[in-house]
Amino acid sequence: MAAAARHARVAAPRYEEDARPGAPAYAYRAPHTRRRAAQRSRRTRAFVAFVVVLTVLAVGRVALSFAVVQKTLQTDAIVSEARGVGTRNDELEGTLADLGSTVRIRHIAESQLGLVDATHVAYPTPLLPRTITASEPGTETASVR
Secondary structure, three states: OHHHHHHHHHHOOOOOOOOOOOOOHHHOOOHHHHHHHHHHHHHHHHHHHHHHHHHHHHHHHHHHHHHHHHHHHHHHHHHHHHHHHHHHHHHHHHHHHHHOOHHHHHHHHHHHOOOOOHHHOOOOOOOOOEEEEEEEOOEEEEEEO
């Protein structure tokens, strides 16, 4: 009889209108317990959603910081390269000025090409063609123009 009483105590629902036929006693929940469980479930979902959103924002922040660092490094590399190109350009301009100076050109012309001053050269006088003009009828004279 003790076993039957124990079984009867476990199987008997608290409220007869809420009891489901064939459901075990531990499956029965009172209305306020169901409400509390639903609120707990909503809070849990809200907490999980909050944690997910917070995690996504944190990952986005880290990714953005990483992108900023990468762009800063690229900008520094470009600035350094621009400075190098400017320095090389200045060197080339100096070389161009040295190569284009008249003193250097004259030295190369004298040493490699055999340039001599114009005072040492004797130029022959060019021969001009002769033209015949008649000053008087019957006499012809030659003149050089």
